[in-house]
Amino acid sequence: MHILIAPDSFKGSLTALEICQTCTSAIHSIAPNTQITSFPLADGGEGTVDAFVHNAGGQKINLTVTGPLNKPVEAFYGILADNKTAIIEMASCAGLPLLTPEQQNPLYTTTKGVGELILNALDRQCNKIILGLGGSATHDGGAGALSALGYEFLDEHQQPIPAGAEGLLKLCSINTANLDPRVENTEFIIASDVKNPLLGEHGAASVFGPQKGATPEMIPTLDLAVNNLIQRLAQHFDIPAAEIIQQPGAGAAGGMGAGLLTSLPNASIHSGFEVIAQHLSLTGLFKHGELDLVITAEGQINQQTSQGKLPVGVAKLASQYNIPIIALVGSIGKGAELTHEQGITSIFSIINQPMPLEHAVTHADELLHQTMREIFRLVRAFHTEKASGQKG
Known part of the structure; x- marks a missing residue:
């Protein structure tokens, strides 16, 4: 048998x-x-790095990056045996397990550490990033991660906006002049375990906001915040915002799916299970x-x-x-x-x-x-x- x-x-x-x-x-x-x-498997959340490294071979990299409360945390990612493919769990530096229930508040949490993990992988010559979006404590649309890669998100006075969803409400313009040039030559495969759109009844805030500490009163604010980000990004890159907002998986990780799809030139989003099943x-x-x-x-x-x-x-x-x-x-x-x-x-x-x-x-x-x-x-x-x- x-x-x-x-x-x-x-x-x-x-x-x-x-x-x-x-x-x-x-x-x-x-x-x-x-x-x-x-x-052993995973679908973009907890265990994705271990599943890839165990089944395909490679190494686990440990390093200190910015955590969800904008303070240093110990995080990790994997590099496969080809030395060109990095596996990142965004939850390792921006996940719910890093916070106590009292600390959970998606208006202020950030994904900046995810961008720092990506930069470290680029420093190690990786040109393919598989990014799992499960288990997030954030709702910043990936703006924190993008800021680490060189994006500047500015308010009406051309000053950097605060981290988190609340900061996105003040977003007026975007500067990409300092974007790390290696990003354009890197393939980003976004692995999501959900198919939710960005906004509305089935969107990121309504469905996943409460488990991140959002009160019912916060939900409309969270929707306004990530919608403003995507509208500004779409305007900057001259692409239709509506297509991104309704894309299955756009609402993953507090809108990070939508933010990365709009901002990264070689990004695509897929079912987390399909990504791991195909690559392994x-x-x-x-x-x-x-x-x-x-x-x-x-x-x-x-x-x-x-x-x-x-x-x-x-x-x-x-x-x-x-x-x-x-x-x-x-x-x-x-x-x-x-x-x-x-x-x-x-x-x-x-x-x-x-x-x-x-x-x-x-x-x-x-x-x-x-x-x-x-x-x-x-x-x-x-x-x-x-x-x-x-x-x-």
Whole structure:
């Protein structure tokens, strides 16, 4: 029996690699000779760098850059074995985990550190940047990152605007004379795990603002801020702003998707799962792996998962080759049943009894191991019965 384990992480609890290791341990505790291929994944958020470096080879670079509160933080990115491709998680320097709940306020947080990571990659001769936009604490449309690359965002007095969304309300003009010239010769592949447009009911502020600390009163202000940025950028580059605003993924990372698409000459935005699947040749595992079962995982499966998040991406590949796929999750949310239509065979929560969230997070490894063991007992029974029937 050959099993592929291809999970996302349980954010704040287990990395994708740790999930692979725990599931492998659970399966081998019952059937030690089971063939297992581990392929930790991510879709642009937490774990993207580790997934690329683990599966494709390369190195992880650690450095100090500007954090979301405009103070130094320790961050990281990856450089693949070709020494030309950099993998950046914007959340490593501008993500929610870097802030306490009391510090979260998308009016003031900045993405400047992301631009500093890009500059470091350019200094190391990289000419291709894969930038994951998941897990942000920001809503500055990527203006902070662009300022690090040499963009000047100016107010009516031709003075630099303050960092964050509130500063964007004062934006009147843009100067690109000091843009780092290497940017024009660099390919930027933006990996997003959401398809939201920039503005409106389904836009960045309305959907993701509250989880970044935005109050209901802030939402219109956040929309005005990023809209002003995109309108000014579009005017500067003489391109239609409406096309950018409605682009799927424009609302990713507080409008960073829209800001980078408008500002970077060689930028394109794609599903985070599709980016990692293509660059790591995930399809080849299904074509040539002779797989009997696929196991994926995510912290919660819900209606949003069906919009193209990682478990559904894996499930669609499995469906093409008629391979059953099991999803292991921390919790099963509203609309999870929609993922069955997109290929997920069955969903199992690792929570086996009522418990506080903190307990579930700190004991996730144990809970996952127990759940995987029980699932595999059933899988092995059916597989053994099927094999016996074929022999008879």
